[in-house]
Amino acid sequence: MARSTIIAFGLASAVALGSAIFTITSSPRLLKTSLLTIGASSIALLIFASTRHIQLVSHRSRNRSPRQLNSQNSVVQRAPIDYNLFVLGSGGHTKEMLMMMDDGFCDFADFHRRYLISSGDSMSENHVQDYEESLASLCEARGTSPGTYDKFIVTRARRVHQPLWSTPFTALLSIVEIFPALLIPPKGLVGMKMKPCYPSRVFSNGPATGFFVALAVHLLKMAYLVPESCMKVIYIESWARISTLSLTGKLLFYTGIADVFVTQHQEVATRYGVQNAGEIVFNSRRLDDIEPSPAK
Amino acid sequence: MAALQRNCLVTVGATVGFKQLTEQVLQPAFWQFLSSEGFTSLRIQCGPDVSWASAQLTSLQDEIPQGLTVDVFESTKNLMKDEMLLCKASSGSRQTGLVISHAGTGTILDAWKVGLPVIVVPNEGLLDNHQAEMAKHLAKEGYAITSTPSYTDLQGAIHKVNLLWEENKSRWPPHEVKSQKNPSALRLWDMHPQEVEKEEDAQMTND
Numbered sequence: 001m002a003r004s005t006i007i008a009f010g011l012a013s014a015v016a017l018g019s020a021i022f023t024i025t026s027s028p029r030l031l032k033t034s035l036l037t038i039g040a041s042s043i044a045l046l047i048f049a050s051t052r053h054i055q056l057v058s059h060r061s062r063n064r065s066p067r068q069l070n071s072q073n074s075v076v077q078r079a080p081i082d083y084n085l086f087v088l089g090s091g092g093h094t095k096e097m098l099m100m101m102d103d104g105f106c107d108f109a110d111f112h113r114r115y116l117i118s119s120g121d122s123m124s125e126n127h128v129q130d131y132e133e134s135l136a137s138l139c140e141a142r143g144t145s146p147g148t149y150d151k152f153i154v155t156r157a158r159r160v161h162q163p164l165w166s167t168p169f170t171a172l173l174s175i176v177e178i179f180p181a182l183l184i185p186p187k188g189l190v191g192m193k194m195k196p197c198y199p200s201r202v203f204s205n206g207p208a209t210g211f212f213v214a215l216a217v218h219l220l221k222m223a224y225l226v227p228e229s230c231m232k233v234i235y236i237e238s239w240a241r242i243s244t245l246s247l248t249g250k251l252l253f254y255t256g257i258a259d260v261f262v263t264q265h266q267e268v269a270t271r272y273g274v275q276n277a278g279e280i281v282f283n284s285r286r287l288d289d290i291e292p293s294p295a296k
Numbered sequence: 297m298a299a300l301q302r303n304c305l306v307t308v309g310a311t312v313g314f315k316q317l318t319e320q321v322l323q324p325a326f327w328q329f330l331s332s333e334g335f336t337s338l339r340i341q342c343g344p345d346v347s348w349a350s351a352q353l354t355s356l357q358d359e360i361p362q363g364l365t366v367d368v369f370e371s372t373k374n375l376m377k378d379e380m381l382l383c384k385a386s387s388g389s390r391q392t393g394l395v396i397s398h399a400g401t402g403t404i405l406d407a408w409k410v411g412l413p414v415i416v417v418p419n420e421g422l423l424d425n426h427q428a429e430m431a432k433h434l435a436k437e438g439y440a441i442t443s444t445p446s447y448t449d450l451q452g453a454i455h456k457v458n459l460l461w462e463e464n465k466s467r468w469p470p471h472e473v474k475s476q477k478n479p480s481a482l483r484l485w486d487m488h489p490q491e492v493e494k495e496e497d498a499q500m501t502n503d
Contacts, residue, residue: 060489061489061490061491063490064490065490066482066486066487066488066489066490067487067488067489067490067491068482068486068487068488069486069488092400092401092402095402095405095406096401096405099405099409100484101484101485103483103484103485105483105485126374201487201488203484232488232489234487234489236484236487238401239401239405240401240426240430242429242430242433243429259489260487260488260489260490262482262487265433277482277487278482280482280483280484281405282408283483283484284409286408286409286410286411287384287409287410287411288411
């Protein structure tokens with residue numbers, strides 16, 4: 001189906017649904033007709049959504065293994081400014097993500113990192129601070145640029161001790177708040193060469209927020225609000241998952257809305273038929289790499 | 297004998313606690329063993345069991361061997377910075393210590409990062425068997441020695457971990473930017489989605 005047909009179809013059904021709802025509220029006498037219209041246009045919208053979903057999923061390469069491009073190689077066609085989003089979760093996930101990032105690579109000129117952190121997760125914030133400081137000193141020693149970064153705080157889906165009845169509301173709020181994190185360009189990058197300024201890649205390794213972010217990206221692409229070529233969702237299953245996928249991993253695996261899907265252990269990779277990328281967390285620099293060991 | 301410090305850290309995780317392990321490392325016989333192995337300090341992070349542990353420690357105060365200090369505490373903000381660094385060798389003052397840990401991934405990754413020998417004691421009491429699975433994986437790959445929460449097993453594990461430690465020195469040498477220890481591991485920065493085949497893509501827009 002051609003792109004314009006799909007858009008027209010989606011728009012028409014949305015308009016029909018809107019006007020039917022308007023009619024039903026203004027003149028209750030037309031109840032039956034309005035209800036029919038609402039029914040019909042809801043079905044039409046549903047058809048639009050599923051067509052678009054299938055189209056998006058099939059547009060992705062069926063191969064969810066990563067394409068390995070050497071970041072130091074000029075072959076990589078990097079946008080004038082590259083901007084990546086990192087979804088951080090509770091302490092363990094954050095620690096793993098930062099260890100995967102901290103592999104000694106430090107040529108980040110024109111590169112921006114945005115961290116998505118849940119409110120009240122001061123542990124993740126501290127870890128990010130430590131990582132960025134250590135990266136800055138590494139880059140200084142090498143004479144390269146560490147690039148820029150910012151933190152974007154979203155409401156936590158459920159605080160500890162929060163009454164159960166209010167959980168759906170805060171969960172919804174946290175999902176709604178993901179959209180600005182994806183759409184608002186980082187301060188320093190406004191008006192620069194990159195236009196429109198969306199993250200090129202979105203990294204996640206297992207926290208529940210990771211699935212909601214992937215879902216938000218998918219919805220934005222379904223509605224033609226962001227191009228398919230950006231916000232590529234790169235999912236790396238947590239190192240802690242040896243034989244089974246985490247809930248987030250399962251959701252992303254079965255919905256097919258991640259662009260890259262890898263695990264860090266062979267056992268779980270074999271079970272789901274995905275690629276094992278090896279224990280990426282161990283790419284991390286260790287203390288002895290950072291400060292020469294005083295003992296010797 | 298040179299008065300080099302040697303610290304042993306026991307950690308059970310912040311939330312649930314692991315009383316069996318805490319009990320065993322509070323046995324005077326275990327202290328005697330540690331002392332004979334040259335340890336000068338034993339610090340036990342025991343989470344919710346801290347009041348029980350400190351009462352126990354007070355009652356056994358007289359049995360602490362000469363030259364060893366034993367402390368218990370609930371938890372700390374940053375276990376790696378606050379405690380693990382005390383187990384790291386420092387020329388002239390400290391030799392490499394030891395971490396005895398529950399099979400929590402956070403602690404294990406931290407200990408790996410600091411570069412410390414680790415003994416992993418899975419908490420079998422927890423409902424999921426993730427801890428046992430992780431411990432098995434770590435032992436299989438030679439990242440750590442596993443033990444049960446019994447001080448006699450722990451003593452055997454301490455002998456073994458010293459050997460493993462020597463072996464692992466060559467396994468993870470300090471690395472510069474590009475040299476990867478594990479050639480099969482991809483780098484996060486290098487991961488990009490597969491490109492959709494050009495023809496496939498063109499066909500999509502035309503049909």
